[in-house]
Amino acid sequence: MSPISFSLCFLQRSTLLICMMSFVSVTAFAHGGNSHDETAEDNAQIVLKDGYARATFPMAKTAAMYFTLHNMSENEVRFVSVxxxxxxxxxxxxxxxxxxxxVMRMRxxxxxxxxAANGHIAFAPGGYHIMLMGLKNGLQAGSEVKLTLSFDSLEDLHVVxxxxxxxKGMQHHGHH
Known part of the structure; x- marks a missing residue:
């Protein structure tokens, strides 16, 4: 192989590698760019978006979590437990x-x-939400919480x- 042929071959492989790396980077960015993507790849029928837990003070015994569930299937799905x-x-x-x-009460x-089929439901302050009870420590901003959501007709959805x-715009979540 001549030096010119070798250089062209090396250049083509380098360009291909750079293109592949760019694609992977763009794909990772499009999916949130983090290792704890909120949706589970193995459960595309139900998708959780915009999820978070509200930080608490260190001795808190309860905490609230919020998100939106999107049902991507053609059938109604029941979220039965967490x-x-x-x-x-x-x-x-x-x-x-x-x-x-x-009086506003939580139950x-x-x-x-x-x-609903092809629908969504918001878990938000003042409505449905997830209540963590018996916290071992308060929830500190910047940390993460792993949840498992269970459904009547789908596999569990594991999220972080x-x-x-x-x-200041969030409503205060009272104690139980």
Missing amino acids: SVDEEVADEAQIHTTEMQGD HVDKGVSV LPVKEEN
Whole structure:
């Protein structure tokens, strides 16, 4: 092989490698660019987006978590339960907030929540949310919480959500 042929071959391989690396970088960026992507690759029928846990003070015993569930399937899906690593809290429950007279109250949703076919449902302050109960330590901003969401007709969805500071615009989440 002549030096010119070798240089051209090397240049072509280098260009191909650079193009492949660029594609991988763009793909990673498009999927959030982090190692704890909030959606599970093996469960594309249900997708969790915009999830986070609200930071607490160190001695807190409860914490709230929020996200939006998107049902990408042609069938209604029921989100029936949630669990958390026992090192973080004793239990996790699906809760809702509702008016009872003049008082806002939170209650456990023991039969789960339906997500319409090709629909979505928000878990947000003032409505459905995940309640972590029996926290071992407070949730510190910048840390992460692993959850497992269970459904009636789909495999479990495993997610890792960031813990964020409460913004002034967020509603205060009362204690149980």
